[in-house]
Amino acid sequence: MYAQVNKHTLSGIIRESGSGETLPGVSIYCDSLRIGVQSNAYGFYSLTLPEGKHRIKISALGFSAIDSVITFSQNLRVDFNVGQGIALKEVVINAEVKKRISEESQMSVINIPVQQIKDIPALMGEKDVLKVIQLMPGVQKGSEGSSGIYVRGGGPDQNLIILDDANVYNAYHLFGFFSLFNGDALKSVELVKGGFPASYGGRLSSVINMQMKEGNQEEFHGEAGIGLISSRLVLEGPLKKKKSSFLISARRTYIDALIYPFLPPEQKGGYFFYDLNAKLNYTLTYKDRLYLSGYFGKDKFYFNSNNDGFKLKGNLNWGNATGTLRWNHIYSGKLFSNTSAIFTNYQLGIGSREEFDSSYFDLQFGSAIRDYTIKHDFDFYPNRKHHIRFGGLAIFHRFKPSAVVVKSSDALSAGISVNSIYTMESGLYVEDDWKISGRLKANIGLRVSHYVANKTSFTNPEPRVSARYSITEKSAVKASYALMNQYLHLLSSTGVSLPTDLWVPATRNLRPMQSQQWALGWAQELPKGINLTIEGYYKNMRDISFYKEGASFLLIDNPEGAQGINWEKNITQGKGWSYGSEFLLQKEKGKWSGWIGYTLSWTYVQFDSINFGKKFFPRYDRRHDISIVNIYKFNDRIKLSCTWVYGTGNAITLPVAQYDAAPHNPAQIDNYSQYNFIGFRNDYGEKNSFRMAPYHRLDVGIQFTKVKKRYTRTFELSFYNAYNRWNPFFYYIERGVTATQNKLMQVTLFPILPSVSWSWKF
Amino acid sequence: MVMEILTRYQSSSVLLLQKNLATIIICLLFAACTKDATVKLPDIAPKPVLVCFISPEDSFIRVKLTNSIPLYSSSTKNYPFEIKDAEVMISNGITSAQVPWYKDSVGYLLSTSLFPIKPGTSYTLQVKIPDGRVLNAFTTVPVEDFPAIDFSLIRQTVDSSDFGISYSFDYTMKWKDVAGIKNYYRGVIYNLYADSSLGADTTVQQSTEFFETDEGRDGGEIRLNGQGYLFYSSGSTIPAIGSNFIGYLMLSNRDYYLYHKDLFQDMGDNPFSEAKINFTNIEGGIGCFGAYRMAKKRF
Incomplete structure (x- = not known):
């Protein structure tokens, strides 16, 4: 017979000391009982323990660990500040403690430290979150320089890209060469490739969840940078100390200003993009906090020419705007909630005007998607064996696939707009992170998604399971299954990510996509802080969409027929399969850090109306993909980094x-x-039966940091494609008089590209 | 209306923006480097290309037989472009006939008075080339009685400028779909005009080509709008505009429809568009053996 032991809940918020920034994904671990939890996206944690004295270890990647002894006889709230500061008297700094991969039940998840994004050399010095994600196993890029993400055989439309709870639809600048996310304003980046928790839904292949920093609550800080093609500035600070803070981050390119003087007067044109991130937060009470954040970005390409009176003007512009209002509420030490109201807008515009004497022809094309979302999530910690998440969301979508307005001097003026389409997507979910025994831990969840468009509706249950079984203290075998539904389609008529790719909703004629993924993996902690992960996966996809051959966003199937304006008729749906294995050897801390990633995979697709119904490799199928990333910190002043990537050539026709x-x-x-x-x-033979030359590239960068009295200055010199590999971007045929004179030519976008940048932190 | 305008202007600013968007911008922003590709290229032998469309409305069965020309191969010397010595047999399952070689640029020819083409009948075509290659194809002639076409001019506009004179014609073509069966339509409308050296109506300029099916409109009226455009520069002899238009409507089988639609939509060598693999129903080669019914209307 055992005496009844009272249990109490230790809960609180984990913050970064010095800035007050809340920290997600921090491990809170009770050594004696060998149980632990992770702080949620808002830094909240809850751990139920027996009454008495316990040693609690707090560890987060990139931060000093905290080893703290806490005695408690009642429910207790303890907020930890990690980093350089110490929150409690009992706390002892212990740098040995770190997050353990063999402990987690979830698999196929990679957290990317924001600092590493800044350390890795980048094209033209523009640090880019999505380019770093491309270096992870299981993730492939589309073409040279592109930020497009292809995860485990899925297309770029199958990634749920979230910034502060807001969906971002076209996450690229400059026709895919750069992403919207440069890392300056980001606090955390998480990539989920499989074993999706039930709290995520709406896309088939991956979730890229990014959280913006909140802004320093203690003092004003800033960072400014000048690079080859853009400049950036970040400012943050308290509005009311320890109560509210702000952060604002801006970036703009100056290609247009640089090339303008060199253009002939009769032909002027240019291109620019800008980003603006802003965030405010306010602590209402001990239990309530409000956040308001937004992103605004725009790309614009324009040209004007005047040749002997014939004037041509054109422009192409696209941009995203997101806004999120969030309310965190702590009901008790066991129950936390977040409520978000979210706005997202993406729009594309194309304008063209021809003039000669008094005659003119004007054409304007527009396309847009707008979302209003309400989301309510709970984290419930009933006891130390369960962490239950539940909640729901509703997204109200408004699609405007295309609108054309034409005006001309010969009275043939008219306008046509495909009617806006309104749809509602919603989901309810519950998941339990359940420690079944000392060796077995599982995350079991169910999501029920519902979608309504016109008079069509779909309801789909989506079971999700992931589990780990510890073999030894430092190794575990993991498995997962996830069923996902996607009610949006992205139509792309090109092999590159262009802003003209159209988002369209599922309808009665265009069915939602669905995937099922199974994964099996091994996680092993090796000495010296090195982690090894090996995973194999199989994924099938149904009702994936593609433009019918020959159709595109504006060159419609038959301009004169009734089906000419019906975008649904230009789309074909089919199936896809992907399977492969991934290997990741990673060292996250220390003088040397980095990783080696290797992916061996196969992806096939099949559409009844493409390639005569036969299955074929999609363009982004890649048999071998290798990434080697090294960051070596000589001392506090010099850091060297290099990245080498290799990939089988794209499959093309x-x-x-x-x-x-x-x-x-x-x-x-x-x-x-x-x-x-x-x-x-042309006779093409089989669809995508030809392989482009393999892609490989070495990037090298070196950073020199100098700490001054009032600021820290960093100078970076980097070389993209350091050994000047001529990787093919596309091929074309230079036709001769006879067949023997025909030549296949390759176009390479980026030879070796040196870049320099300076940044100042103050 | 907008679609008409788009059609008219699709060769200018719309296509400039749409088709070549990526090329233009990339070329503007980056000094792209070009060199010979260093990949192993496919070395294939020429394939026989067979084209034959049969119709009860046509007086002849015409077969064109050529060899494809490999793009990166030198093995074409033993393969003439036009294949003249093949044995071409057409059969309706009961009787068969040889389609004999006629002459260059026409190919193989057989009068339908010797081998009639009948609605609703299936035909096979077998070609034996002396080098051993054999082609087989199969097609069925649509059975429907052809609907009456209503073809009328909506508007004619004459624009005069310092550069010359242009004529724009807006017309419409409509017919009633035959219910109960999936129908495929190809229409071609030509401008005809007099050429003083050749006589009236001898010069033909194709104006519009369209493809339609009756999907969602089975048995209903199908209506299409087209536009003709003629331009004569200043100083040139402006021909008399007479009985200007002739419209052909082909009610075809699926083979004929898909083959022609693919040709119409061919994007050439544009590296930024998904390559379009043209339809073929020729076993042992490429090309099309198709069938159609045809009606025409002139005004």
């Missing part, structure tokens, strides 16, 4: 022959010859 494809010419009905020669056509 290459013409192999030309032939006389004569059409039936009915006007020649009375002559013998109806089959007039109208030019040669």
